[in-house]
Amino acid sequence: MTMSPIQQADQFFVTSQHRFVSYLPAEFQSLTSAILSVIAIVLVFALLFAITTVLERKGLGRIQNRYGPNRVGPAGFFQPLADGVKSLTKEDLVPRTADQMVHFLAPVLLVTAAFLAYAVLPVGRNMVLVNLNAGILYFFAVGSLVELAVFMAGWSSRNKYSLLGGMRAIAQMISYEVPLVLASVVVIMAAGSLSTVSIVDMQASYTGIWPHWFVFTPWGFAGFILFMIAATAESNRSPFDLPEGESEIIAGYYIEYSGFKFALFFLGEYLGMFATSGLAITLFLGGWAAPFSFLTWIPSYLWFFAKLLLLIVIFIWIRGTLPRLRMDQLMSFAWQFMLPMTLFNLFVAGVWHFMPSGIVRWLVCIALLVAPAILLSRSLKQGKKFAVRHYRFAE
Amino acid sequence: MFGEGILKGLAETARNFLGSYVSKKRLTTVQYPEQRLPQIEAYRNFPFLVYDGDDWQQGLRCVSCFICEKECPPKCIIIEKSTDKKPDAVGKLQFYPKVFNIDVSVCMSCQICVEVCPFDAIKMDTDFELSSTDRFSGLLWDKKHLAKSNEHYHKIHPTEAAAVDAQLAAERAKIAAKTKATAEAKPATPTPPANANGAGPNAANQPVPTATEK
Structure with missing residues (x-):
């Protein structure tokens, strides 16, 4: 099999892994190859x-x-090196009344769950650990383990603030899991597959120079925005960082963690953010595909990480901009705006599929999305009139 | 419109982000160990002992009157009086502190010692880089550590130091005039021995300078 230099660069990691594994006896080959991918x-x-x-x-x-x-x-x-040394050398304190076993397992489970999600993310052409038929289902199933880990941490610490943080985290993550899944269902509808690899393959073709990313359709764009909002809430990042709101409950569910376990929580949180960003890229932004047909000579994994960095920058930008929501705002936003919008989006994706392609389809779909968005945002605002607040007990 | 506020906020933070790379005026941070802000004259943190002249042991203004030790709210000053005497800042014979320690880990920088001192001997310093690897003896400062020259005082608090110097000069002139007058009135009695007696009759009718004013 001969490859052009561009293909060689693109498949460099895949071929070098194959070459390394081929030196080993046959019975170790598949295991070694899996371990190598995991280490990578x-x-x-x-x-x-x-x-x-x-x-x-x-x-x-x-x-x-x-x-x-x-x-x-x-x-x-x-x-980060200095931070790592610091967190490794710090004393690891466990409260005497804490549930020692659960307290220890929570950060381990969090990081493990976060890493498990990467198994189905295609970071480049032919660069996926396992190409599951139900890849997206697996991703969300593993992602929900994070909630368990967070609640384990909040519960086992036996601290009122950590318990409050854990409760908040559970409420928030379960509420936003629904729009997160529903926002990605539109892509599954369009692609007709749950496999992340085939979803990316569908988007990796071009009309002229323009790619066929799902984000360049009305339902895809709306789905992407909704997905990113839900992903922000899923990864407990500002403005949805209520579970660890420093001004209210100090550090939330990981208040009783110190030293390296605290660092593990941080790691798990960021890994979760990368994983959901990676899924957003896979579903809406064409995965490892280049944004223009004339840029396909750049290796696919570089495109994936460029897009990932872009999304990280957006996350940071949003964190630097928006203040934290209140719990009732968070919940009403999830159930009164996000959920109806994702359901509408499903309908719009169906309309898009059955209408003949052309400008009319675009206009109809955009209208079908903008109208409910405006109406729903109005209804969110209604009933909130500024008035002098009366405190029943404090006066 | 829906989401307008969020976009405005994002634009504002983006302006801050990019602006901080373009204009140095936005970054108000002073890179501390390398850069320093000019010190404010009224700044003070821990006390020091003022001495006149070159020899810190001879020039120390403190006469170990114990007022600061008694007034110190957290009791961080430890003084031991000497047995012999030496001339003080205005030329009178006084006791001097054999031991003068301040525990800066206890000191709360209230400046009460400075306010009560009748001899202008203790003043507030501006030095703030005082960390030590020994938290016991490293923070218990002795007389030698605390002694700083009048020039140093002039450097850190010029206005205040000038006022103190003028006052001390006036007192010195007053004492000199008085000694001269006594010398003229009683020419038979040699003045220097009378002074050398310290707490003799001559010193008794010369009240402790600033104490009476306060």
Whole structure:
């Protein structure tokens, strides 16, 4: 089999893995190849976590007109190393009344669940750990383990704030799991497959120079926005960071964690964010496909990580902009806006499928999405009139 | 419109983000160990002992009157009086502190010692980089550590130091005039021995300078 240099660059990791494995006896080959992929995933995404923490702190700093970390290494980019050393050498305190076993297992389960989700993410052409038929189903099933881990942490710490944080996290994550899944169902409808690999393959073709990404359709765009909002809430990030709201419940469910377990929570949280971002890329932004047909010579994995970094930047930007929601705002937003909108979006995706292609289809679908969005946002605003607030007990 | 506020907010943060790279005026952070802000004259944190002249042991203004030790709210000053005497800032013979310690880990920088001192001997310093690897003896400062020259005082609090110097000069002139007058009135009695007696009759009718004013 001969490959052009472009293809060689694109498939570099795949072929080198095959070559390495081929030296081994046949019975070890599939196992070794799986272990190699797992090691690659763990290393790459842990490294991405380290880079993201620096970028986030620097970015948030710049948004607030300050420098951010700039002491460790060139321009502060070795800060994660210092942080790692710090968290490893810190004392690991466990409350005496805590449920020791569950308290220990919670961060482990969180990180494990977060890493498991990467098994079905195609980070490049032919670069997926397992091509499951029900890949997306698997992704959401594993993703819901995170909720369990978070509640385990909140419950086992035996601290009122951690329990409040755990309760908030459960309420929030289950509420936003629904729109998250429903927002991705439109893609499954359009692609006719639950496999992440075939979804990306469907989007990796071009009309002229333009790609066939699902985000370039009315339902895809709406689905992408809804998915990203739900993903922000799923990963407990600002403005949906109620479970760990520092001003109210100190650190929420991981209040009783210190040292490396605390770092594991951070890692798990960021890994969850990367995984849902990766799924958003896979579903709506064409996965590893290049944005223009003339850019396909750039290796596919680079495109995936470029898109991932773009989404991370957007996450950081949003975190630096929006203040935290109140619990009732969060819940009414989930059930009164997100859920109806995702259901409408399903309907619109059906309309798009059955209408003949052309400008009319575009207009009808956009109208069908914009009208309910405006109506629903109005109904969210209604009944909220500014008035002098009367406190029954405090006066 | 729906979502307008969010977009406005995003634009604002983007402006801040990009602006911080373009204009240095936005970044108000002072990169501390390398850059420092000019010190404010009224700034103070821990006390120090003022001495005149070059020799810190001879020039120390403190006469170990124990007022600051008694007034100190957290009781961080420890003084031991000497047995012999030496001339003080205005030329009178006074006791001096054999031991003068301040525990800066206890000191709360209230400046009460400075306010009660009748001899202008203790003043507030501006040095703030005081970390030590030994939290016991490293933060218990002795007389030698606390002694700082009048020039240092002039450097950190010029206005205040000038006022103190003027006052001390006036007192010195007053004492000099008085000694001269006594010397003229009683030419038979040699003045220096009378002064050397310290707490003799001559010193008794010369009240402690600033104490009476306060």
